[in-house]
Amino acid sequence: MTEGPHAPDLCERDTDPFDVARAAAGVIADRTGEPRHDVALVLGSGWAQAGALVGRTVASIDNTDVPGFAAAVVEGHRGLISSVAVADTGSRALVFGTRTHYYENRGVRAVVHAVRTAAAAGCRTIVLTNGCGGLRPEWVPGTPVLISDHINLTAASPLEGATFVDLTDAYSPRLRALALDVDPSLEEGVYVQFRGPHYETPAEVRMARVLGGDLVGMSTSLETIAARESSLDVLGLCLVTNPAAGISPTPLEHAEVVRAGEAAAERSGRLLADILVRIAEEG
Numbered sequence: 001m002t003e004g005p006h007a008p009d010l011c012e013r014d015t016d017p018f019d020v021a022r023a024a025a026g027v028i029a030d031r032t033g034e035p036r037h038d039v040a041l042v043l044g045s046g047w048a049q050a051g052a053l054v055g056r057t058v059a060s061i062d063n064t065d066v067p068g069f070a071a072a073v074v075e076g077h078r079g080l081i082s083s084v085a086v087a088d089t090g091s092r093a094l095v096f097g098t099r100t101h102y103y104e105n106r107g108v109r110a111v112v113h114a115v116r117t118a119a120a121a122g123c124r125t126i127v128l129t130n131g132c133g134g135l136r137p138e139w140v141p142g143t144p145v146l147i148s149d150h151i152n153l154t155a156a157s158p159l160e161g162a163t164f165v166d167l168t169d170a171y172s173p174r175l176r177a178l179a180l181d182v183d184p185s186l187e188e189g190v191y192v193q194f195r196g197p198h199y200e201t202p203a204e205v206r207m208a209r210v211l212g213g214d215l216v217g218m219s220t221s222l223e224t225i226a227a228r229e230s231s232l233d234v235l236g237l238c239l240v241t242n243p244a245a246g247i248s249p250t251p252l253e254h255a256e257v258v259r260a261g262e263a264a265a266e267r268s269g270r271l272l273a274d275i276l277v278r279i280a281e282e283g
């Protein structure tokens with residue numbers, strides 16, 4: 001990789017995405033003054049406020065200054081990569097304020113670039129958060145749910161060539177136990193990644209249920225696959241922001257969802273902060 005930060009060519013067939021990730025990690029190290037980070041955090045819909053509670057932000061870099069990253073497209077997402085000191089643990093978190101979704105058509109490499117950059121920056125653990133639809137009626141908007149496993153319905157993979165990665169326990173049982181220790185009332189569920197960007201039909205939601213799903217969304221699964229390829233331990237955290245299509249008898253009002261998300265921000269923020277402290281303490 002000799003290209004500058006504005007010409008990463010992540011999509012070029014001849015480009016090694018891991019070279020771009022190493023270049024990105026180099027820029028992050030230079031710009032944050034931190035040669036290595038310990039844990040990575042990807043903030044999905046509904047988690048931005050929660051992310052602010054994680055610790056003291058030491059440095060923030062615009063995505064567009066880092067090789068392979070593009071500006072955020074989803075409104076309400078910030079295209080910032082931040083270096084955050086986790087409480088007084090001495091642990092440094094690399095916080096991605098936004099993600100690239102598969103439906104953006106930038107290619108799967110772009111979708112998992114943050115994950116590979118986190119690994120290249122020294123992270124051993126990644127916390128992937130998202131906003132999603134819930135398949136269980138009791139999960140009212142604002143309910144945080146741990147991902148226990150996933151079903152990838154994108155028909156895509158971030159792995160290229162004959163790269164066989166085991167996905168048994170892809171969502172670290174150790175980290176799930178740690179999260180449950182922080183908050184014993186947390187629920188767990190199977191996350192189903194659809195391609196999007198449209199939401200599901202009620203028939204597709206019923207299908208997801210039959211398949212064993214509990215949550216529907218448009219992210220996370222492909223990132224988890226890439227994280228396992230790079231030997232990162234994964235914790236997946238969903239914020240149910242709406243009942244999936246056809247689950248609620250009445251169409252949900254957007255204002256209600258927003259209120260529920262705001263009401264949940266304090267709980268999800270504290271949860272995230274406490275989990276990162278425990279990860280810092282226990283590795």
Ligand code: 8IG
Nearest residue numbers: 131132133216217218241244
């Ligand atoms: I926020 O109901 C959010 N993201 N696929 N379905 C899918 N993605 C989502 C949903 C949902 N809610």
